[in-house]
Amino acid sequence: MTAGTRLAARQDVQAYAFLAPALILLVALLVYPLAQVIRMSFFEITVRDDRWVGLGNYAALVQSPAFWQAAWQTLLFTAGSVVAHLVIGLGLALLLHARIAPRLRSLFRGLLILPWLLAPVVAGMIWALVLNPFGVLNGFLTTVGLLDRNATINWLGDPRTSLLSVTLVNVWRSFPFPMVMLLAGLAAIPDELYEASSIDGCGPAGQFRYVTLPSLHGVLATVALLDFIWTFRAFDLVFVMTGGGPINSSQVLATSIYFDAFQKFQFGYASAEAVAMLVLLMIGSIAYLRRAVPP
Amino acid sequence: MTAATGAGRRAASPERRARRGAAGRAAVYALLALATAITLFPVAWMATVSIRPNVEVMKIPPQWIPSVVTWQAYAQVLGSSRYLRTFLNSYAIALTVTLLSLLIGALAAYALSRFRFRGQRLVMAFLIVTQMFPLVLLCIPYFRVMVRLGLYDTLTSLVLVYTTFTLPFCILMLRAYFAEVPRELEEAAMVDGCSRLGAIVRILLPLSGPALVGSGLYTFLLAWNEFLFAVVLIESWENRVITMAIYSLLAEFVTEWNMMMAFSILASAPLVVAFIFLQRYFVRGMTVGAIK
Numbered sequence: 001m002t003a004g005t006r007l008a009a010r011q012d013v014q015a016y017a018f019l020a021p022a023l024i025l026l027v028a029l030l031v032y033p034l035a036q037v038i039r040m041s042f043f044e045i046t047v048r049d050d051r052w053v054g055l056g057n058y059a060a061l062v063q064s065p066a067f068w069q070a071a072w073q074t075l076l077f078t079a080g081s082v083v084a085h086l087v088i089g090l091g092l093a094l095l096l097h098a099r100i101a102p103r104l105r106s107l108f109r110g111l112l113i114l115p116w117l118l119a120p121v122v123a124g125m126i127w128a129l130v131l132n133p134f135g136v137l138n139g140f141l142t143t144v145g146l147l148d149r150n151a152t153i154n155w156l157g158d159p160r161t162s163l164l165s166v167t168l169v170n171v172w173r174s175f176p177f178p179m180v181m182l183l184a185g186l187a188a189i190p191d192e193l194y195e196a197s198s199i200d201g202c203g204p205a206g207q208f209r210y211v212t213l214p215s216l217h218g219v220l221a222t223v224a225l226l227d228f229i230w231t232f233r234a235f236d237l238v239f240v241m242t243g244g245g246p247i248n249s250s251q252v253l254a255t256s257i258y259f260d261a262f263q264k265f266q267f268g269y270a271s272a273e274a275v276a277m278l279v280l281l282m283i284g285s286i287a288y289l290r291r292a293v294p295p
Numbered sequence: 296m297t298a299a300t301g302a303g304r305r306a307a308s309p310e311r312r313a314r315r316g317a318a319g320r321a322a323v324y325a326l327l328a329l330a331t332a333i334t335l336f337p338v339a340w341m342a343t344v345s346i347r348p349n350v351e352v353m354k355i356p357p358q359w360i361p362s363v364v365t366w367q368a369y370a371q372v373l374g375s376s377r378y379l380r381t382f383l384n385s386y387a388i389a390l391t392v393t394l395l396s397l398l399i400g401a402l403a404a405y406a407l408s409r410f411r412f413r414g415q416r417l418v419m420a421f422l423i424v425t426q427m428f429p430l431v432l433l434c435i436p437y438f439r440v441m442v443r444l445g446l447y448d449t450l451t452s453l454v455l456v457y458t459t460f461t462l463p464f465c466i467l468m469l470r471a472y473f474a475e476v477p478r479e480l481e482e483a484a485m486v487d488g489c490s491r492l493g494a495i496v497r498i499l500l501p502l503s504g505p506a507l508v509g510s511g512l513y514t515f516l517l518a519w520n521e522f523l524f525a526v527v528l529i530e531s532w533e534n535r536v537i538t539m540a541i542y543s544l545l546a547e548f549v550t551e552w553n554m555m556m557a558f559s560i561l562a563s564a565p566l567v568v569a570f571i572f573l574q575r576y577f578v579r580g581m582t583v584g585a586i587k
Contacts, residue, residue: 025459030433037436119538119562140357177581258431281429
């Protein structure tokens with residue numbers, strides 16, 4: 001053994017000694033449970049014993065219209081949220097990045113971050129209050145004449161509007177994250193790029209198109225993927241505001257899995273559903289992984 | 296940072312530029328004020344509902360200003376030992392989780408930023424992947440494991456589970472900070488006879504104060520706001536946390552809006568107060584992990 005490899009081996013031992021507590025905890029409480037779920041998805045789980053059913057749970061899953069409905073609604077909820085988050089986040093980040101007084105900038109930034117500090121449960125409750133059929137939104141809309149007094153909208157209780165309402169609330173709660181990230185991204189663009197582009201005859205629109213957007217590409221991609229993952233697995237808001245209803249019109253995968261497991265006690269079936277959800281998420285995550293781990 | 300947007304308008308005359316700049320700034324302020332007003336309206340509405348009698352909540356057209364101000368809803372919440380207990384539980388859990396995550400996380404982050412070792416890329420990839428697990432997937436096995444271990448309906452189960460999902464985030468955030476602290480400082484201390492652990496405690500950690508505050512605050516926020524695992528793993532009122540209490544209020548007292556809003560405000564206050572004083576660290580913490 002040369003001195004070099006001995007040194008490398010000592011580094012390995014030391015590094016893993018420091019990593020040990022974290023790795024032990026994560027293996028015990030993330031990797032092992034994950035293996036458990038995958039195992040359970042091949043079984044029918046009852047109080048007394050687990051019965052092997054092979055791919056039975058998965059066969060039931062793909063034949064279930066409720067699963068496909070939840071998957072489709074999760075996709076709508078996620079895509080709508082992410083796109084709105086990026087557009088609003090970028091717009092506000094550009095405003096905050098403009099030449100304004102630094103104290104006012106941090107005041108506005110602080111106020112705009114507020115929804116993100118609230119627990120999703122709290123956000124859900126606030127909006128249940130606002131969106132109530134007799135709530136302040138309908139009250140406002142009738143006052144300004146956009147809505148007839150006798151035809152108010154039951155935002156959360158009508159299957160036609162429930163998913164849209166839940167999505168809008170999620171947009172409200174989570175846009176601050178992209179906003180803050182994109183603001184940091186804007187701050188990192190070197191001034192020279194703007195100077196060079198203006199020498200080349202670029203106006204503000206051209207600068208946005210040829211300097212700002214390309215420079216933000218990395219941050220935008222990262223934020224979009226993180227937001228995709230977080231929104232795709234979101235549970236609290238939907239559970240609190242609609243419970244997936246009425247008649248499953250706002251059911252997403254996370255709430256559907258919860259109900260199958262903890263109300264219908266079909267643990268095997270719910271496990272298969274969870275594995276399917278993980279696979280869908282992984283498709284998005286692989287793209288993120290490629291970005292996040294430098295070679 | 297401030298110079299970027301207006302930097303490239305050399306061609307216009309100075310006066311025209313100044314006039315356009317002032318008008319532009321006014322427009323920016325107006326748009327920001329509008330966005331802030333829309334964003335904060337629901338929160339402001341919640342605040343007024345918490346201090347008005349319940350009969351004045353659901354009205355069309357809305358009663359914008361309460362006719363009388365009453366603190367009765369707050370008295371109802373704070374006078375109930377059952378609700379106070381949930382606050383105590385949330386504080387205990389969130390603080391324990393924060394300390395544990397920072398401690399275990401700092402050790403792991405140290406290894407990732409100061410050593411080159413076999414499997415390093417794999418560990419990094421593993422940490423990033425773990426953040427993507429749908430938490431609802433973990434609920435099913437957690438439920439069974441905690442029942443089997445006799446930890447079902449205990450605060451310990453929540454501390455364990457919360458630490459697990461906050462830890463990868465803490466590690467990645469602290470690693471990014473540690474990488475910015477020059478390692479020569481620690482090496483110098485070790486040459487002077489400091490042990491490795493001594494160098495961490497005396498040199499690295501004091502220099503990483505903002506990092507610890509930032510990731511600690513974010514961990515606290517995650518633990519304080521968590522709901523799903525609490526619903527799955529906790530049963531009795533004695534062990535419930537605030538998010539569960541809020542949900543029970545919504546389910547049980549469907550119409551007592553003023554009390555629900557008072558509870559929500561009390562439940563959000565610690566985070567908002569911490570944020571006001573620590574905004575800088577918090578924003579840095581949000582961005583450092585992902586911008587790299």
